[in-house]
Amino acid sequence: DKAPISIIFRATLERTINPEFINNLYDDVSQKQYTRKLIFSTIFELMNVVVCKIKPSINAAYKENSDNINSSLTAVYDKINGVEIGTSQALVRETSIKMAEVIHSVSGRCEPWIPGYRIKVMDGNCIEATEHRIDELRDTKSGALPGKSLVIYEPELEMATDVFPVEDGHAQERSLLDQVLPTIEKNDVLVMDRNFAVRSFLAGITKQQAYYIVRKHKGLAWSVAGEEKYAGKDEGNKIYEQLCTIEDDNGVSIKVRRIRIELKESIRNGEKELVIFTNLSRSAAPAKLIAEIYRKRWSIETAFQELEAHLHSEINTLGYPKAALFGFCTALIAYNAMAVVKGVLRRVYGEKNIRDNFSVFYMAIHLQMERTGIDMMVEESEWNIFKNMSINNFSVFLVELTEKVNLSHYQKSKQTKRKNRSKAKKEDPYAGHPHVSTARLLRGITP
Structure with missing residues (x-):
């Protein structure tokens, strides 16, 4: 109840791009790269927390999860650098179909x-x-x-x-x-x-x-x-x-x-x-x-x-083309999951209201801030319920949760018209001084 939008976002990811689905898709579409000890879902999750700005880099994400990864950091980077563009494309294409199904089901x-x-x-x-x-x-x-x-x-x-x-x-x-x-x-x-x-x-x-x-x-x-x-x-x-x-x-x-x-x-x-x-x-x-x-x-x-402002869609430390494109496609998937959130919000609060007043910027900030706390409070296994839930039951769950969203937390800032200022140049009374004291100026004395 305290973080309904973050729960909707995470539940959507769990339903549409859970580890089992990712690994099966990888096995189906990958032509040259193959799985050894390091499974593809691990690589995707590392990239996902980086593009969602939960972790600042692949290195930081790896250190946080190194106990659960049976491979070295070098092996992780080698895997990322070799992700085929056909795999990245298939991830976006197939997950968008599943996410679109959710938006259709909630009439969003x-x-x-x-x-x-x-x-x-x-x-x-x-x-x-x-x-x-x-x-x-x-x-x-x-x-x-x-x-x-x-x-x-x-x-x-x-x-x-x-x-x-x-x-x-x-x-x-x-x-x-x-x-x-x-x-x-x-x-x-x-x-x-x-x-x-x-x-x-x-x-x-x-x-x-x-x-x-x-x-x-x-x-x-x-x-x-x-x-x-x-x-x-x-x-x-x-x-x-x-x-x-x-x-x-x-x-x-x-x-x-x-x-x-x-x-x-x-x-x-x-x-x-x-x-x-x-x-x-x-x-x-x-x-x-x-x-x-x-x-x-x-x-x-x-x-x-x-994508650029709210997600880390272009990670400029990833120089290899396959890695950079994989990062961009992972960001597209996160963007689409945010679109599901907006779709449910439209169903509950109306399209015009969400278009005019709901800020994607503030949604992204909440998702980043609340992710760590949710991971600490909710066991990983508890998210599994969403994988096999019927689309009707999942839709009902999302709508009921969305009704608890406090939209004022995500209100767009209203832009006011700028005052017309005179373009005439004023003389600088302190020309020649490299610095002035702000505190003195505020008190009306020589700075």
Whole structure:
């Protein structure tokens, strides 16, 4: 009762990514790496407490649990450095399915952007440069990039449901699109930036009976198929719509809609208009809705910011690409578990209330502070009850526990408008003095 959100978070992890599940998944997907004495669930738990900021490093996490780990610290690092990217991807993909099931069961989804369609926002994430701890990096001053990935984010769940990692930090994100295409299902809608406006990829999406909303890339050829017409305004920006065609790799013309947005204010690079292509019908999504959805594409940027701010998603001491990507994927799993918490909160307190007032920042702080105390009070074996609990019983448990949450502990700080201050420069009465005494200034005497 004292820490309901921390209990929900831990129970979700225990149900969706318990040691038995992790080890079985590892055995199924790992191609080269295999288990000796050091089981994979041990490695995951060490990484998990680091990305959740419960422990500052793998070294610190290992020391805390060394009595229960029948391997040396060197063996632990060797295992982490060798985790295959297919394993990291499978962890995110499979656990997101189980966590989404929980959100569905408690009716905790957000309002759909387009009813009847599954929105997937796709964007790339480049892991920050690491420290030069590896021998091969010590002779260069250049930033060492350990990898990047494409992430699929579903706003209805507020979860990252898929990831496509690559070890080469200089790899083109477009090179991963061939991996994305087989995962697209009927009635999916991919919302993407212009980097992904590739003719063959867009044609492939259409062939899957799926849809896209993508900003125009200057290299994407298109032909006019109708007159441009005014379609209304969105937040003061004028919107125009036009039928056009885009050819696939075989020269077959595919009809699409071209949405042009005249911006009231120019964006970062000075551009005054946005052009968006979509193969959604006008009846499914009018032009104003397309413009609104593309604007909300920034929800995935918010997710990346929360990953960086509230979780240790990019551990710059992990120089080996496989290790860095494993850390990033572990952070995605923790982020998704937090999304389950928000899903149950939406069910109990309402979507608008949680969106406007609930702070993920304060939730992350509570999770970090309360974890150690919970581990001391609750025996590890007591969490096993959640592994085999029916989804209905688990949902009832979560809702009942959520009703005990004191939302005032997680209230967002209200931002106030800044006062307009005069930009006129004032003379510094103490110019030439390297220091002043704050206490003297407060008392109104010469500092």
